[in-house]
Amino acid sequence: MSTISLxxxxxxxxxxxxxxxxxxxxxxxxxxxxxxxxxxEEYNLALFNKVWEEEKDKPRLTHDEVKxxxxx
Numbered sequence: 001m002s003t004i005s006l007x008x009x010x011x012x013x014x015x016x017x018x019x020x021x022x023x024x025x026x027x028x029x030x031x032x033x034x035x036x037x038x039x040x041e042e043y044n045l046a047l048f049n050k051v052w053e054e055e056k057d058k059p060r061l062t063h064d065e066v067k068x069x070x071x072x
Contacts, residue, residue: 008016020030061069 016030017027020027023030025033
């Protein structure tokens with residue numbers, strides 16, 4: 001397992017520690033999960049944008065059309 005250190009202002013340090021404490025999670029877990037979540041969000045957005053560009057000009061169905069096709 002590796003170790004990462006980071007420099008924080010006292011204000012940021014207190015904020016992060018209090019937030020982790022409020023959510024009943026240790027500091028290391030909170031920071032790791034926050035970093036992973038940020039990476040996943042960016043990846044998901046990039047993937048969405050790629051698919052959107054590929055599909056944006058294709059015909060779409062309205063809700064009513066879908067319901068009709070499904071017999072609802």
